[in-house]
Amino acid sequence: MAGLAVQIYNGGGVFRVVSTKPMPGTQWIRALTNVGCRVEVCTENKTILSVEDILALIGSRCDGVIGQLTEDWGETLFAALKKAGGHAYSNMAVGYNNVDVNAATRHGIAVGNTPGVLTETTAELAAALTLSAARRVVEADDFMRAGKYEGWLPSLFVGNLLKGQTVGIIGAGRIGSAYARMMIEGFKMNVIYYDLYQSTRLEKFVTAYGEFLKSQGETPVYWRRATSPEEVLKEADVVSLHPILDKTTYHLINKERLSLMKKDAVLVNASRGPVIDEAALVEHLKANPMFRVGLDVFEDEPFMKPGLGELPNAVVVPHIASASKWTREGMATLAALNVAGKLKGYPLWSNPNNIMPFLDEHSQPPAACPSIVNSKALGLPVSDGKAESKL
């Protein structure tokens, strides 16, 4: 098989680092070449690389790889990377359900991800999907383009009001909390959330914002922490899904739980497709024309379950929630700094909730790895803060 097309930067570099895809911006490349890496970027015109493709890219000598959430990073690839002398991998994503982290750890390979830089961008897309579904924007756009508009009518494309309604969050972590704040601040919605952990910062924000609204003579907003997903699904007018994908969240939304939701509710998913039983969702949408969904992710990406694409009460977009210029360039930079930092023997960054110091292209990044998900299992040292003093 002829080799896959690659573009090489800093050909004389001492470390060999492969990126399975070209990534936005150039800061990520400098993050690697500045510490002596030769960077080989796969430019093959193929959307998703196979394990065989990536084995060919790794070859017999490779120190680190930056990969994509669409790739199957398991025993085969980590064994090959280890055999090639490598010990650093990073997903260009915060989600890493495509990575067998235990396999990486067995081979002594660090697994990086890119939290934080995509939080607001993703939450904003979830908000966009919420509004598009609630107010039937895509249906109405199609209607206009088809020349069907004959003038204003009292009931033309009537949708859902959000103000004063209840938004439900399942998975109130970084993105879930950011989305909740947008819906509360933007539309004065009340929030009910379900998570394995208390979302204290969100609770404190909603309490304070409610007090402010009351001081202005307005109706205050409130929060409630649910003890089960069912509570959220029964009470909320809008439900947005933002958990990680693991065995506890696979098909978290299924036929039974869909039947608990209000008949005219809006369901949004910008987490991972398999969090929803998509075949059951198609049937629910067909049986409940007032129920609407906004989907950025799909169970069998890049494919939709049969029937979904024909439904007017579904808004569907191709996994673009993190697609803003700043965010995608930042994801690439964080992924590169995870690999560069591991190769240089840097410690783990001590403040995972503040990755901004790594993104300023006018100053040297901290001598640390932004985010390594198996750092404890590998016994990696944590920055004592002195690494941060290099800013």
Ligand SMILES: NC(=O)C1=CN([C@@H]2O[C@H](COP(=O)(O)OP(=O)(O)OC[C@H]3O[C@@H](n4cnc5c(N)ncnc54)[C@H](O)[C@@H]3O)[C@@H](O)[C@H]2O)C=CC1
């Ligand atoms: N569509 C897209 O382009 C994007 C999708 N994502 C997805 O969003 C996910 C969340 O990202 P972040 O908010 O940064 O992660 P995070 O780790 O801050 O939040 C995830 C939350 O899920 C909760 N959780 C875990 N298991 C749960 C369960 N069984 N029930 C309820 N909650 C549970 C965790 O406690 C945590 O609070 C990522 O793992 C990724 O899969 C993230 C960025 C972009």
Ligand SMILES: O=C(O)C(=O)CO
């Ligand atoms: O970061 C992630 O998990 C994504 O889905 C890519 O935006």
